[in-house]
Amino acid sequence: MADIIQLLPDHVANQIAAGEVVQRPASVVKELLENAIDANSDTIKLIIKDAGKTLVQVIDNGKGMSNTDARLSFERHATSKIRNAEDLFQLHTKGFRGEALASIAAIAHVELKTKQDQEDVGTCLIIEGSNVVSQEVVVTPTGTSVSVKNLFFNIPARRNFLKSDTVELRHVIDEFHRVALAHPSISFALYNNGSETFNLPVSNYRQRIVNIFGNKTNEKLVPVEEDTEVLKISGFVGKPEFAKKTRGEQYFFVNNRFIKSAYLNHAIASAFEGLLKNGTHASYFLNLTVDPQTIDINIHPTKTEIKFDDEHTLYALLRSAVKHSLGQFNIAPVLDFERDPNLDTPYSYKQADTDVPKVEVDRSFNPFQEEKVSKSSGGGTSTYKREPASSWEGLYVGLESKGNQTERDFTEVQFESEEQTGTFFEDDQIDQTNTTYQLHNKYIVSTIKSGMLVIDQHRAHQRILYEDFLKNLTIKEAASQQLLFPLQLHFSPQDIAIINQLKDDLEHTGFVFSSVKDESVDITGVPIGVPESEVSIILEQLISDVENEVPDTHFSATDLLAKSMAKSLAIKTGQSLQSDEQEHLVNKLFACKEPNVSPTNRTTFITMSVDELDKKFI
Numbered sequence: 001m002a003d004i005i006q007l008l009p010d011h012v013a014n015q016i017a018a019g020e021v022v023q024r025p026a027s028v029v030k031e032l033l034e035n036a037i038d039a040n041s042d043t044i045k046l047i048i049k050d051a052g053k054t055l056v057q058v059i060d061n062g063k064g065m066s067n068t069d070a071r072l073s074f075e076r077h078a079t080s081k082i083r084n085a086e087d088l089f090q091l092h093t094k095g096f097r098g099e100a101l102a103s104i105a106a107i108a109h110v111e112l113k114t115k116q117d118q119e120d121v122g123t124c125l126i127i128e129g130s131n132v133v134s135q136e137v138v139v140t141p142t143g144t145s146v147s148v149k150n151l152f153f154n155i156p157a158r159r160n161f162l163k164s165d166t167v168e169l170r171h172v173i174d175e176f177h178r179v180a181l182a183h184p185s186i187s188f189a190l191y192n193n194g195s196e197t198f199n200l201p202v203s204n205y206r207q208r209i210v211n212i213f214g215n216k217t218n219e220k221l222v223p224v225e226e227d228t229e230v231l232k233i234s235g236f237v238g239k240p241e242f243a244k245k246t247r248g249e250q251y252f253f254v255n256n257r258f259i260k261s262a263y264l265n266h267a268i269a270s271a272f273e274g275l276l277k278n279g280t281h282a283s284y285f286l287n288l289t290v291d292p293q294t295i296d297i298n299i300h301p302t303k304t305e306i307k308f309d310d311e312h313t314l315y316a317l318l319r320s321a322v323k324h325s326l327g328q329f330n331i332a333p334v335l336d337f338e339r340d341p342n343l344d345t346p347y348s349y350k351q352a353d354t355d356v357p358k359v360e361v362d363r364s365f366n367p368f369q370e371e372k373v374s375k376s377s378g379g380g381t382s383t384y385k386r387e388p389a390s391s392w393e394g395l396y397v398g399l400e401s402k403g404n405q406t407e408r409d410f411t412e413v414q415f416e417s418e419e420q421t422g423t424f425f426e427d428d429q430i431d432q433t434n435t436t437y438q439l440h441n442k443y444i445v446s447t448i449k450s451g452m453l454v455i456d457q458h459r460a461h462q463r464i465l466y467e468d469f470l471k472n473l474t475i476k477e478a479a480s481q482q483l484l485f486p487l488q489l490h491f492s493p494q495d496i497a498i499i500n501q502l503k504d505d506l507e508h509t510g511f512v513f514s515s516v517k518d519e520s521v522d523i524t525g526v527p528i529g530v531p532e533s534e535v536s537i538i539l540e541q542l543i544s545d546v547e548n549e550v551p552d553t554h555f556s557a558t559d560l561l562a563k564s565m566a567k568s569l570a571i572k573t574g575q576s577l578q579s580d581e582q583e584h585l586v587n588k589l590f591a592c593k594e595p596n597v598s599p600t601n602r603t604t605f606i607t608m609s610v611d612e613l614d615k616k617f618i
């Protein structure tokens with residue numbers, strides 16, 4: 001019988017192979033951007049027309065190619081990046097297969113212009129469907145420009161499979177984000193149909209994230225750093241309260257290469273366990289650096305999957321690093337009543353009680369002294385110190401001994417809106433347990449004489465903390481606690497500008513800055529009662545509050561700081577409270593000057609009279 005096996009002609013083989021590498025315009029974007037990075041460029045421009053269906057062009061200022069290399073680069077398995085099989089295990093470049101340009105040229109119209117630095121002129125090469133149409137000498141800047149036009153012009157079936165421009169552009173932008181996030185030290189720009197969509201200057205990682213995802217992102221990021229022998233982790237996770245319903249902003253980079261890993265994703269998810277609302281996903285931007293010998297990136301043609309030698313260790317390290325960061329920034333449950341007291345911060349009430357000087361100021365200077373408020377919050381303890389929410393027990397200082405006092409204050413509290421003159425709470429219900437009930441870990445419901453009271457726990461606690469902070473800051477103006485070691489915090493230049501603008505006011509509240517540099521500040525002192533672990537989050541919150549604040553003439557840094565700190569430290573919706581904690585919150589709220597509203601003027605509680613209830617039952 002006759003032999004039937006034939007070798008496929010090159011152009012057919014190339015088209016088949018192209019299918020592996022190029023699925024859509026975004027694949028071309030990825031390959032061209034990666035080549036530009038491998039060429040040591042520091043400025044890269046991406047130009048897109050019709051979501052890349054008509055044109056994908058990448059212009060770089062990298063090392064360029066010689067005439068011969070320009071021609072060779074389009075041959076299959078032509079690469080300058082590896083020489084032998086061993087090199088596969090020492091990869092420091094994105095590319096190594098030498099297939100991308102050959103594949104792209106098989107299914108599109110490609111124009112390459114390239115010049116090396118030491119040359120006066122460069123090369124222009126035009127290839128259409130694997131055929132070299134021309135190669136000429138041109139005047140062109142150092143670096144390389146590759147234009148890919150009319151993708152899949154010779155494979156109509158593939159072209160028809162492309163999705164709408166909106167969908168394809170989304171893929172292109174995703175790819176652009178991934179590459180740009182992995183390389184903050186390279187400046188990137190994206191032009192879509194003639195208009196500039198992104199312009200990302202060289203920056204630090206945090207700023208790159210912010211430049212891509214918007215200024216608001218800054219306040220959402222918690223740094224993660226871990227350096228071990230097998231793995232270096234750096235980057236950010238999103239604060240749990242900003243978790244999204246979609247999995248959008250989840251990025252792992254291994255040795256600067258974007259990868260997908262369900263397994264490592266699980267490590268992050270488990271670090272966030274208990275912190276996220278159902279159905280939401282934490283965002284993360286994490287760079288893992290490992291010895292190239294311990295990974296195999298060769299298992300997937302488009303290289304977004306990767307095999308690690310020791311996945312279990314990576315999993316454990318990643319999980320614990322993220323957990324640690326969340327804890328350090330006090331994002332892990334702020335109130336954990338059942339925790340081991342040995343794990344308390346040094347600022348917990350028990351220790352503070354022995355450490356804090358008994359009397360720091362003459363109480364007669366207390367501007368709140370005339371107010372009823374001071375009786376309940378100041379009467380019990382002159383040592384009373386604003387405790388962070390994480391040591392909520394602090395709020396109980398002296399509670400027992402001043403029980404009667406509280407009761408008296410309390411029975412005097414009345415609603416302005418209430419007509420009747422009776423007492424607010426049923427006398428016999430005060431100091432009894434179970435007078436309050438927590439609804440959906442969000443509201444505290446209590447009985448009042450006229451009917452029912454419903455308190456928003458988060459807003460109420462903000463009010464309580466705000467007044468306490470304000471009082472503390474006003475009384476102990478410039479009182480500061482010295483840090484054992486200076487704290488260095490990194491910020492974007494924009495944030496530093498805000499800190500500079502607020503510096504004097506911040507120093508009045510107790511912050512001590514030993515230096516403010518372009519992208520970092522050194523802090524040697526913080527306001528009394530603010531734990532070191534909170535400082536970064538408080539400043540970030542403050543910065544974002546200032547950014548969002550409509551500037552007004554009564555702007556007061558103290559007030560803003562108190563608001564900001566209250567916001568950062570208040571118990572959150574979703575936090576379950578035991579009945580004595582609920583009652584204490586109620587007591588503290590009604591001992592406030594303005595219990596009705598949160599520091600940002602939102603209603604803290606509502607009431608419903610028995611009459612109103614009765615009407616509902618008609």
Ligand code: ADP
Nearest residue numbers: 035039073079080095096097098099100101144
């Ligand atoms: P790979 O990146 O896997 O080596 P490619 O087909 O993407 O394969 O590129 C082939 C070769 O062409 C590269 O190895 C490199 O030498 C050269 N090359 C491609 N793009 C550029 C560029 N933008 N600047 C300089 N050289 C490039």
Ligand code: MG
Nearest residue numbers: 031035095100
């Ligand atoms: Mg390549």
